[in-house]
Amino acid sequence: MTAQSAAFLDDLAPGSAMTVSVTAADGSDLLLALVRAQDGSVYALDDECSHGRASLGDGDVLTERGVCSVECWKHGSRFDVTTGRPLGPPASQPVTTYPVTIDGEIVLVDVDSPVRT
Template sequence: MTAQIACATADLGPEESLLVELTAADGASVPVAVVRDEDGDFHAISDICSHGAVSLSDGEVEGCRVECWLHGSQFDLRTGKPLQLPATRPVPVYPVTVDGDKVLVDIDAPLAAAS
């Protein structure tokens, strides 16, 4: 599968996030947090925190990180690596392409995966 339209660029202002459900090549539904950082760049990261299994798109975005609202874990939007405990495992990060006013995400070619 190739990149899928996740949202429009106008759907997110700086330091905002949005939950989208995309479909993987195997047909599985994948929850993705599409995030716009403070510089206006778009990122796509798994919406599920690796520590508490809650939605990261509901958390605060600051700079190039998102904070889980439940326990305060923070993740780097570029790498998926945890930056603050209690999370110790990274979350998947997906390639993003901006095509005009569309934000496209390729969930079948993760840049980083949880381990």
């Protein structure tokens, strides 16, 4: 499997996040949080916060000191969208990130090449 269509770029405004479902290599459904930074860059990471069962796609997108992050709405953990690493408690474990490419107006995610930090 190669990069697959996850969303239309127009459905993801700068400074926002959303949850999408894609198909993993084993055929199972995989929930991802797509995050679009204020500069227009798009990132994909596991949708579930590593601290608790909460959707990162429902979180707020923040930029502080040049670092774009998504904040878990449930307990306030923030994750660097480029690495998946938590930026402070209560989360201590990173979430997996995935390579993203944009083809015209389509956001493509390569779920076969996860980046684990």
